[in-house]
Amino acid sequence: MTNFLIRHMVKDSENTSDPAVRNGYGRMAGLVGIACNLLLGFGKMLAGLLFSSISILADGVNNLSDATSSAVTLICFKMSSRPADKEHPFGHARMEYVSGLVVAVLILMVSFNLAGSSLDKILNPERAVFSWVTVGVLAVSILLKFWMMRFNSKVGKLIQSTALEATAMDSRNDVIATLAVLVSVFIAKFTGVNLDGWMGMAIAVFILWSGISLIQDTLSPLLGEAPNRELVRDTMRKLRSYDGVLGIHDLMVHDYGPGRCFATVHVEVDAKEDVMASHDLCDNIERDFAAEGMNLVIHMDPIITDDPQLNELRREVLNIVAGLNEGITMHDFRIVRGYSHTNVIFDIVVPSACKRSGDELKAELQKKISALDPSAHYYTVVDIDRNYTELGGN
Numbered sequence: 001m002t003n004f005l006i007r008h009m010v011k012d013s014e015n016t017s018d019p020a021v022r023n024g025y026g027r028m029a030g031l032v033g034i035a036c037n038l039l040l041g042f043g044k045m046l047a048g049l050l051f052s053s054i055s056i057l058a059d060g061v062n063n064l065s066d067a068t069s070s071a072v073t074l075i076c077f078k079m080s081s082r083p084a085d086k087e088h089p090f091g092h093a094r095m096e097y098v099s100g101l102v103v104a105v106l107i108l109m110v111s112f113n114l115a116g117s118s119l120d121k122i123l124n125p126e127r128a129v130f131s132w133v134t135v136g137v138l139a140v141s142i143l144l145k146f147w148m149m150r151f152n153s154k155v156g157k158l159i160q161s162t163a164l165e166a167t168a169m170d171s172r173n174d175v176i177a178t179l180a181v182l183v184s185v186f187i188a189k190f191t192g193v194n195l196d197g198w199m200g201m202a203i204a205v206f207i208l209w210s211g212i213s214l215i216q217d218t219l220s221p222l223l224g225e226a227p228n229r230e231l232v233r234d235t236m237r238k239l240r241s242y243d244g245v246l247g248i249h250d251l252m253v254h255d256y257g258p259g260r261c262f263a264t265v266h267v268e269v270d271a272k273e274d275v276m277a278s279h280d281l282c283d284n285i286e287r288d289f290a291a292e293g294m295n296l297v298i299h300m301d302p303i304i305t306d307d308p309q310l311n312e313l314r315r316e317v318l319n320i321v322a323g324l325n326e327g328i329t330m331h332d333f334r335i336v337r338g339y340s341h342t343n344v345i346f347d348i349v350v351p352s353a354c355k356r357s358g359d360e361l362k363a364e365l366q367k368k369i370s371a372l373d374p375s376a377h378y379y380t381v382v383d384i385d386r387n388y389t390e391l392g393g394n
Helices: 001-009 019-050 054-080 095-123 132-159 162-191 196-223 229-240 273-290 306-322 357-372
Strands: 247-255 261-270 292-305 329-337 342-350 378-386
Touching: 001 019, 001 132, 019 054, 019 132, 019 162, 054 095, 054 132, 054 162, 054 196, 095 162, 095 196, 095 342, 132 162, 162 196, 229 247, 229 261, 229 273, 247 329, 247 342, 261 273, 261 329, 273 292, 292 329, 306 342, 306 357, 342 357, 357 378
Parallel strands: 261 292, 342 378
Antiparallel strands: 247 261, 329 342
8 A cells, every 4th residue: 555655646756865756755644644544533533422432532632633743744844845045055854853843742732631531531430331333443543553654654764754753653652542442442341340531541641751752852853963873984984985085083964854964074185195186086075975965065184194203103192092991082183393392283082971071181191192202392282072973083
């Protein structure tokens, strides 16, 4: 069924990197979600009203909220596909994350309403009425929601959409919630124990938990989360594969929504090389990454490679930095020789997990580097960088 819908509702469906195709997938998922959730919502609400079941009614209201969520997703996919403009030069792709946040707020509102209705049912219980019609409605709901989970999961992975993957998880939660209601119906029939209000409350709590989790998932990319570690590894591996690239550091990746990836990096090249040749190398690297969907800007760092004293001192300082045992890396190493002392200048990249302060690290580095050769009067000039990828530098 999923493949059938993709073939008939998404043009050029294999070209998922095309924003128009991606929008087509989002539109299809939104329409399917609206149709299925409206069908389930009205069916369950009708059954809940006919047979005085707050848990079934609550489950139906949950489905109607899912239909609203699908409508919000549909609208936001449309808005996120708009091209960049003067006010938003990086595009509108983050609207997809906003849709997830709106959906999460709607889910929280539904959970509070259901909790109130369920509490009233617990305090004022009524005799549950068993019906095979109700059982049939719930069974169909479980099967349809299970298919929707698979459908949204597949589409979400195809277009790398966190919003649709969250929708898939919400459908999974609905399967569990509806299954709990179905169990309570049979318990009431065979034991006479009415768990209707309690099941309604359990569903409300379950929906609340899902809403809170979804808020956390959608707020993270909006605030600016760490880049995907696999993306960082692949980017660094590819950068190091170019002839002429001696080292890389200060890689920063910025996410402006699906398909809107911007990055900056410092690339070390041999200072003896012709500056035009090194500049051409950086241009070629930027074009290669642009062809793969990443807007990369490279800062070129020439480094001296034919100074034996500098190279030996760099190796010794590298060993000192590695000996700090904090996952710290070093780059941009150089020295400035003077009459009374020698400035040893370099940057270190400190992971967020490092417990020591910058002043403590600088003091230890000064002490250990000075001890390498007291007669040289080494004076360290250390800049501390933050690690934005947590995978190191050189």
